[in-house]
Amino acid sequence: MLTPAFFDRDCLEAAPELIGKILVMRAPDGTERRLRITETEAYRGETDTACHAHVGKTKRNEVLYMAPGTLYVYLCYGVHWLLNVITEKEGVPQGVLIRACAGAAGPGRLTKALGVTGALNRTMLGAGPLSIEDDGCRPEIVRLPRVGIGYASLEDQARLWRFADAKNHR
């Protein structure tokens, strides 16, 4: 199982390494769901205009400033929960958005498939029902521009901070 130490570094290092890892969700009834991560995106601090933290700390995004391994679960468009894992040490607002898994394309569908909700916001990875495992899989990784960030500067939109399994994305 991945420990918080895995996330105690730059999101640009952690994000590509999460590709091929397994998201494990243990339901209260004991059942387990496992999905292999196929797509992530890096959100890197206040200087990244696509990152929620670029306007400074607010009540919503303060989770980004918390300790590495903390989960940031955010409700988008009133409908979809988006799952992020905080990277870098406390006080540095960085995170990795888990965008897609094998069999669940799209961040909203992913959380729905796993049963992730805002109840997990601010909880620590591994301390709650959700954890990530490494089964040794090292897929080929492609770098792509991030999506859904039209409000960011053109410069930041152009950054190749989206990472995907070369064989599993479309």
Added chain:
DNA sequence: TTAGTGATATCC
């Protein structure tokens, strides 16, 4: 292509 959905941030 467009409507839906509700928390959050920003503006009176």
Added chain:
DNA sequence: GATATCACTAAA
């Protein structure tokens, strides 16, 4: 207090 915005999805 009110409105505008949004790291999306499903239906058409």
